[in-house]
Amino acid sequence: MSRSKGRSYGAIAMALHWTIAALFFGQILLGFSMERVRSMALQFDLIQWHKSFGFLILALAAVRLCWHLAVRGPRPAGGMTALERRAATFAQAALLAMTLVVPLAGWALASTSTLNIPSFAFNLVLIPHLPLAPSAQAEAFWRETHELLAYATLLLAAGHAAAALRHHFLLRDDVLGRMLPGLPGADEPGARAARPIRRTIDNA
Amino acid sequence: MHDNGFQKAARAGLAVVFLAASPVGFAATAQASADALTEAAGSYHIDKTSSIRFAVDQIGGGGIRGSFGDYKGSFSIDGRDVGKSTVMFTLYPKSVHANEARVEDFLRSDAVFDAEEYPEVTFRSTAVTRTGGSTATIKGVLTARGKSRPTELQATVTERRGGAIAFHVTGSIYRSPYGMGVGTPLYSNLVQFDMTLHGTRN
Ligand code: HEM
Numbered sequence A: 001m002s003r004s005k006g007r008s009y010g011a012i013a014m015a016l017h018w019t020i021a022a023l024f025f026g027q028i029l030l031g032f033s034m035e036r037v038r039s040m041a042l043q044f045d046l047i048q049w050h051k052s053f054g055f056l057i058l059a060l061a062a063v064r065l066c067w068h069l070a071v072r073g074p075r076p077a078g079g080m081t082a083l084e085r086r087a088a089t090f091a092q093a094a095l096l097a098m099t100l101v102v103p104l105a106g107w108a109l110a111s112t113s114t115l116n117i118p119s120f121a122f123n124l125v126l127i128p129h130l131p132l133a134p135s136a137q138a139e140a141f142w143r144e145t146h147e148l149l150a151y152a153t154l155l156l157a158a159g160h161a162a163a164a165l166r167h168h169f170l171l172r173d174d175v176l177g178r179m180l181p182g183l184p185g186a187d188e189p190g191a192r193a194a195r196p197i198r199r200t201i202d203n204a
Numbered sequence B: 001m002h003d004n005g006f007q008k009a010a011r012a013g014l015a016v017v018f019l020a021a022s023p024v025g026f027a028a029t030a031q032a033s034a035d036a037l038t039e040a041a042g043s044y045h046i047d048k049t050s051s052i053r054f055a056v057d058q059i060g061g062g063g064i065r066g067s068f069g070d071y072k073g074s075f076s077i078d079g080r081d082v083g084k085s086t087v088m089f090t091l092y093p094k095s096v097h098a099n100e101a102r103v104e105d106f107l108r109s110d111a112v113f114d115a116e117e118y119p120e121v122t123f124r125s126t127a128v129t130r131t132g133g134s135t136a137t138i139k140g141v142l143t144a145r146g147k148s149r150p151t152e153l154q155a156t157v158t159e160r161r162g163g164a165i166a167f168h169v170t171g172s173i174y175r176s177p178y179g180m181g182v183g184t185p186l187y188s189n190l191v192q193f194d195m196t197l198h199g200t201r202n
């Protein structure tokens, strides 16, 4: 197991992070709006796009999990309390898990639906149903689960993003720079150090 | 006489099979079929005992199977010139049956039939061509969702008894020209109709 060089995430981890983050927010927006359009034809098409993008997220998240296991991220950022560090680690682990679990629950929903609508990702790849018995009850259960987990993950992601922005704008440290190329990261000479006061708390 | 007609229709059907294997059968076929359809001459209305089934295949197997419960229609068979026979048919998409209410609602909605705005789907024949002892090709115009397009159906006489006649009618129709292309290519563009029409002589 290797740790990414320096104190920033590597290019691949960054590319995966921001691609998945953008797709995830787009996917929530799509899921929310497709449930609320009036035209049933449009709704049908939107749901198929939703499934296609959901499978894309699932595939990327699987790659990311492997990457995460093979190449560990940089050492935890300094200048944080033990609680903050634990919260950050937990949120990141949960987000990584949810980008797998939420689309899997969606896949289970599509698979158990008595409508038996095929999953033909981007009209290119026919994805088989999961080996689950279709029934009205199973479909309702997976719908609830999928929706609940999706919105819970949105809350978690919002907290995670808010924390990252707090580091950047309030604490003015390099946490966001570790993940966002273009910002002065920890490796560059212009890197911003965490405020001394945070260090003091951390060391206390 | 009535039984005779049915027998002739059945025999005509056999003759068609024979014809496919041997050109010698042709004369016999033409004669038998002329009799069968000539005897069926008259004007008929379509009975409620008919069945109008359709199927739309989906990618990976399976698909949508359904039927229409409400329809009306009439046809007339010209004894002297079968080509002058006519068919008129109306079905009410609101009466669509499928394996699930959600599918029925979808089919009635403006995604497919838009049954509220266009309560009727009609077929009017323009030309009938005999193709065998008990078979004919019916060309006509199918109107759905306000769009009319030429369509072709294949009809086979399956039963004749007195003033009653039954046809098995099949036809494959592309749905996208009618503005019903929703769900392609997951669901086939082709709708396969499979109908059993029972007619009673007026
Ligand atoms: C990270 C990936 C995904 C996210 C964030 C997500 C999120 C959502 C959201 C927010 C909704 C709308 C809930 C509502 O307001 O009612 C939804 C609905 C739905 N999702 Fe997903 N989804 C994802 C992946 C998938 C996948 C992979 C599939 C299927 C293969 C799927 C199938 C569905 C279906 C069928 C619905 C509609 C449920 C219904 O009929 O009410 N989703 N999803």
Ligand code: HEM
Binding pocket: A013, A017, A020, A021, A022, A024, A025, A068, A073, A076, A077, A088, A092, A093, A095, A096, A099, A157, A160, A161, A164, A165, A175, A176, A177, A178, A179, A180
């Ligand atoms: C605008 C929104 C977001 C911002 C600003 C953001 C920011 C960050 C930052 C700065 C890190 C590095 C933290 C550190 O070095 O300790 C990070 C890591 C991570 N973020 Fe985000 N993030 C956002 C959205 C998301 C979303 C939507 C997800 C998942 C659905 C996500 C999942 C993760 C994961 C799993 C990590 C751990 C590192 C990895 O395995 O790639 N993030 N994020």
